[in-house]
Amino acid sequence: MLTRRKFVQTVGAGAAGALTGSWIGARGREGSLWDLAPTLDAAQAMRVIPLSSNENPLGPGKVVLDAVQRAFGPAGATPGRYSSATGELRDVLSTYLNVRPENLTLGCGSTQILRTATHVYTERTKALVGTIPTYEESAGYAAMLGRPVRAVALDRDFRMDLDKLADASRGAGMVFYCNPNNPVATYVGAQATRDFIARVHRISPETTILVDEAYFEYVTHADHATMIPVALEDPRVVVARTFSKAYGMAGLRLGYGVGHPDAIRRMSQWDSGSGTSSLNVLALHAGIAAIGQGAAFVDAERARNTAVRNFTVKWFADRGMKSTDSHTNFIFVNTGMLAKQFRDGCAAKGVRVGRDFPPFEHAWCRISLGTMDEMKRAVAVFGEVLGKAGVIAAA
């Protein structure tokens, strides 16, 4: 089925000239898409707005999709070759991040980085430590391996409780430090994070800290900085990044880890030469093009997201519903309604919001941010769902 999203993006690229000159475009793909326009307009009112997976609603954009298409090669044969662009992506990233290629490992999404780090840094006697809730990939993987997982609660502002986290880190294999933290959207400032890392290493020198900066580009905090400089100096700190969020490439599966060469080597040793065998050629070229857009792209995407975030947070605040201090492309909001009830109510009206996140599923919901247009339509649905149930939101 051709979705509205597909239509907009494919035609968008085509109309701008990206597809028309190509051998694929020449076969009239755009023409057939335009023919479908009336049907799509009719379907538009019914289409689902996906606000459940913290994706970038705009996708990767024209520059990246053009690069994907160029990666087919002039005769369309290049996808038949094993990709040899990993070196190029590593070079591009190392320039962009001001690190050396040996500080980088590539992954099939940051998923691969998280799993690999969890694999090499935890043991049956060396636990994984994280907050509850947080992004669950590391904990799920550790549990599968039969490695202990220690979870600590958040503080009252839904931030990572650094005291509790530090206490729990004693003797641990790895601390999973998701900052900003999914699903609660909060951010711990850079200096507080540096202090936390130093503190953990004072009380537990063998413990590795995996700083997951998946939402790094969306942060608007006054003390915002990456932990990459710390990781470069300290083999017990690894930073994970992804192209799935601000770069809009969740479907392509590309992420990376940054660290001291010793850490990168250790991870690579377990994971088949730093995961390059799992990376598809289109993702590699997409990643190169995405980074090539420079800071301007990131700044524009951050600004777009911030505006949508402010609008959405305000809508809830105006109705007495409190959100955490979001530095991501989603919000965590107290609707005063069971998350499941709210979710089902929204789904019935074509808006898909986040799943349950215990222990907050009684009243809190994670809502990913769509486009401004999507959020305007979404809040109308939220109003109907919350109003219909006659819920007075928790103060």
Next chain:
Amino acid sequence: MSVTRRGLLTMFGAGGAGAWGGPVDGLALAARGLEDESAALWQGGGRRGGAPAAAGDQPPAIKLSSNENPTGPGKAVLDAIVGQFGEAGRYPFNADPGEGKLVETIAALHRVKTNNVVLGAGSQEILKNAVWAFTNPSRHLVTASPTFENATNVARRMGHPVVEFNVDSQFRIDLEAMLTAVRGAGLVFVNNPNNPTATVHGGKTIADFVERVRRISPETVILIDEAYHEYVTDPAYETAMPIALSTPNVFVARTFSKAYGMAGMRIGYAVGSADTIKPLERLRMPFSISVFGVVAAIAALGDVKHLDAERARNTEVRAFTQKALEDLGCRCTASHTNFLFANVGRAASQFRSACAAQGILVGRDFPPFEGSHARISLGTMEEMQKATAVFRDVLRPANAAGGGIE
């Protein structure tokens, strides 16, 4: 090891990147885990073509080193990818079609249930997870030498014991020898056809082997890697799929990297009984196949004509190339793949360097045959016409000097 399914380390380093006269030995780079860097070097600063950049006025090199399909996946697949551009920003579990649709398509193709199928980021992920799931420090891997080394390398890296058996006098996997070591083994790896020797075992031979392994060591898992399945022309050959489905502890791996022309997309799968597949599914990295990979694979499976044409194309190129080599006195093994294993009568490294100097990149060393045999992947007919001219040039002086190919 990183790199490529089946061809690995072939890339021979900086040779193409501006040092045509003095290629770096790629094996040395590869051994240090730097295959990507070597690849990037010959790739020459961002070129996107399949062939490496050439220095100066040199034409692009012809890459016959990684057993790839030189024609790529075909228009149906590329169209499917472009048609999915709008889903690029969505996680594979949110995209339409999702990964489940690919599993259903594969299951329908083989007339099995979806729980008989597991996907992987290339069949490498399958092989890695099989070694991880089924071997341990006291349950060894039984494999051949030379064969596709991925499983061997993974086992060694994990510290799990490996028992290897040289191929037989006809360069076929020595199943009889392997049987002597299967008792108590965790995993037996059979690459059929076998990379790099290109030979294949018939269906009955494989069935007998499986039965005997089962008798000796019923707990041992048998992985039959059919990466080159689509290229086989031996009438005695049969896929082991039916055996895998009817026999506990047996499964078959397949890939989209060879005949389907999608090595760059990283998609493979395995089929077996649900109980055998379950541990592989459990270890699988979630959503390792991109939204483009999902639609590409579905489109590829639907384009039967393209696959038939690819098989015919390869068979023709194989016959042409084999004849050219044998006319030069280079005996080839009986190939049922998209590459040849040829006795070039000299060190593979010498042959490789001489070919590379003329823009033809052939396979790496494959011990214990590195003193005499080269693995030559098959390009297009046009590429092989050029390549065989180079082979003639490279091999003739030695022959003329009586340097000796038997």
